[in-house]
Every structure is written in C-alpha cells, then in structure tokens.
Amino acid sequence: MRRTVRQAARATLQLADAAALAIGNYLFITVLLLTVAGAVVIVGIGILPVTVTLVRRFAGAKRRQFTAWTGTPVPEAYQPIEGSLRESLRAVRHDSTAFSDLRWMVAYYVYGLLAVVVIPLWIAGILVDGVWCGLLGRTAVVLPLISRVADLDAEWSRRLLQPPPKALLAARVAELTQTRAGAIAAHEAELRRIERDLHDGTQARLVSLGMRIGLAGRALDNDPVAARTMLDHAQQQVEQALAELRHIVRGIHPPILTDRGLPGAVRALAADNGLEVTVDADRALDTARAPAALEAAAYFVVAEALTNAAKHSGARHAEVTLTHVPRGLQVSVRDDGVGGAQERPPDTGSTPGGSGLAGMRRRIAALDGTFSLTSPDGGPTVIEVELPCVW
Numbered sequence: 001m002r003r004t005v006r007q008a009a010r011a012t013l014q015l016a017d018a019a020a021l022a023i024g025n026y027l028f029i030t031v032l033l034l035t036v037a038g039a040v041v042i043v044g045i046g047i048l049p050v051t052v053t054l055v056r057r058f059a060g061a062k063r064r065q066f067t068a069w070t071g072t073p074v075p076e077a078y079q080p081i082e083g084s085l086r087e088s089l090r091a092v093r094h095d096s097t098a099f100s101d102l103r104w105m106v107a108y109y110v111y112g113l114l115a116v117v118v119i120p121l122w123i124a125g126i127l128v129d130g131v132w133c134g135l136l137g138r139t140a141v142v143l144p145l146i147s148r149v150a151d152l153d154a155e156w157s158r159r160l161l162q163p164p165p166k167a168l169l170a171a172r173v174a175e176l177t178q179t180r181a182g183a184i185a186a187h188e189a190e191l192r193r194i195e196r197d198l199h200d201g202t203q204a205r206l207v208s209l210g211m212r213i214g215l216a217g218r219a220l221d222n223d224p225v226a227a228r229t230m231l232d233h234a235q236q237q238v239e240q241a242l243a244e245l246r247h248i249v250r251g252i253h254p255p256i257l258t259d260r261g262l263p264g265a266v267r268a269l270a271a272d273n274g275l276e277v278t279v280d281a282d283r284a285l286d287t288a289r290a291p292a293a294l295e296a297a298a299y300f301v302v303a304e305a306l307t308n309a310a311k312h313s314g315a316r317h318a319e320v321t322l323t324h325v326p327r328g329l330q331v332s333v334r335d336d337g338v339g340g341a342q343e344r345p346p347d348t349g350s351t352p353g354g355s356g357l358a359g360m361r362r363r364i365a366a367l368d369g370t371f372s373l374t375s376p377d378g379g380p381t382v383i384e385v386e387l388p389c390v391w
Helices: 002-040 045-070 085-093 097-111 114-126 131-142 144-161 165-219 224-252 255-272 292-313 356-366
Strands: 276-281 317-325 328-335 370-374 381-388
Touching: 002 045, 002 097, 002 114, 002 144, 045 085, 045 097, 045 144, 097 144, 114 144, 165 224, 165 356, 255 276, 255 292, 255 317, 292 317, 292 328, 292 356, 292 381, 356 370, 356 381
Parallel strands: 276 317
Antiparallel strands: 317 328, 328 381, 370 381
C-alpha cells in the first residue's frame, strides 16, 4: 500500500513538472507564431535561429523529464547553430530535427496538461466511501492510474522527440569524423614520440657505442688495459640501449599484455606503483580476451591514472576494477587523493596518444568508447571507461 502511494506521489510530481513545461510551451507558442509570421515577411527572420534554439531547450527539458521518469535517455542529434546569420539560417534549414521538435511542441499543446487528471484521481482514491475506506479500499485500484498517466505522457513525448534516422546518421558521422581526427592525432603523436626516443636516446647511444668499439680496436695492440676498459663501457651501453628499446616497445604495445592478459598486466602495474593498489578483475577476463587494441587502451588508462594518482593527488590507496560486460569492457580507477583533477590539452611529446586526462579521453574515443571523470575538490577521483567489444 505504501509503495503504491509513494509511486503515485512520484508520478504526481512528474506530471506537475510536465504541466509547468506545458504552460511554458503555451506561452512560447505565441512567440513562435510571431517568429514564423515575421519570417514570412522577412522582418523577423533574424530571430529565427534564436527561436529554434529556444525550441531545442524546451525539447531538451522534456527529454530530461523523460529520463528522470524512465531512466532511459532520449537521444539528441542537433546540428550546431553558430557563425554569421547566413550560416545560422543554413544550419536551421538543414536541421532535420527541427520538424520533430516543432511536431512535439504542437502535440504537447494538446496533451501537455494531462496532469489535471491527477486531482480527480486522488479525490477518487481518498474521498470516495470515506477517507479511510477510500484510502485503504480504492487506492490500490485508482492511484496506479496516476503512474499510467505519467507513462503515457512520457511515451508520447519519446515518440515525438525521437530524432529522425537522417539526423542520427549525421550525428554519428560527425562523431566518427571527430574521433577519427583524434585517432590520427594520437598516431602522429605516437610516431613523434618513438622518433624522438630513438633519435635522442637509442641512436645517440649506438653512435657512441660504435666510436668506443673503434677506439678499443685501435688501442688493442698498444694498450690492452685501456681497450678492455672501453669494451666494458661499450657492453654497458649495449645493455642500456637494449633497455631503452624495451621501454619503447612497451610504449607501443606492452609485451606483458600478450603474456599475462589484461588482469595480469594491471596487477603488475599495481605492484610497481608507489600506492597501495587493489585490483578487482572478473575471472572471465582470464579466458575471454578483448582485441589487442582495446586491451592496450585499457592498460594505458590504468597506467596513466595510477601515475597521476601517485604524483599529483596525494593519494595513499587506489582501486582498479576490470569488468566483463556483454557490451564490452569496463575499467574503473578510483583513488583517495585530494581530487580537483581537470582535463587539459594533451602533451603530444609524451605518452602515446598524448599525456594526461585529455589524451586518455582521445585514445578511448578513437576506439568508440566512453570516458568519464569525477574529481570533486577533496576527492575521490574516479575515472570510468567503457570500451565496446564483441566477446
């Protein structure tokens, strides 16, 4: 009984919000009609982009109401309205979602005040046959109708506000274009990093190594002791050059991923980090391997996040969670530091794909994944990543 009353009360609040939006819609319809009339006579065409932007805000408010009620978002697929008046008008003319929003606004003019039925329903549920009799006997029958009314309002709005396939396709193309540009930039940054590391480190060391071996060869007959010393130094440089090459290779694709898989590689990262790190990985990840590119992206996200936590956050403990889900791979890194982490433009001269949080986001976006950062002042900092994958 209490659950029924609580659900009816929640539905009533939802419908009250819907009614308030409907009243605003009624007022805005007048502005919209004036704009259309002005556009016809070319007088008010200049305010057309502003009017369309306001329509989008009304539609966005209804989308948020739907999400709050159902927990499922209604997608948006708007083209940006920006630039000169001519460019803005062109964007409005080619925006196929404008018709969907206007269609919803006109329809909402009719069904927007569904909330008014809440009042007689509550009266019927409580006052019929007496207050207590009605509350105990009729509530289970009448009050669920209030939730049904809220469901109708949400469902009709969802159908009307759903962007047309053409708009969804255009938004998807724009998103892929952006992520493709990010992938290209990340690839260029990776090539520059490898070139710099090879040129400044390994190449210089090998040149010095060749010179030492040459000097040792010339000194071998006259001063064997000096030649032996130079050869010992040359051997040390060989070992250092090999270590640098291994470091470069790990930056491209860590061999430990191939050997141990993602859970084992992350546990190795945790063991080498200065923090106390807890790793929680699904057992399914030990046998179900994600594609190499996804495992590498997840590995670098964890590595960057733990490095940032150790260097900048003042954290003592971090938690890494690797989750196998039907739609892909989820990665979460949480630390108990001071928080306040912010994304900045990536430094292309550092880790693959750019360093820092912006570089992590760009690497994940290039694989069509999602990246979220939560880091309020005082902590904790939580980085969550989801990478799509067919297992």
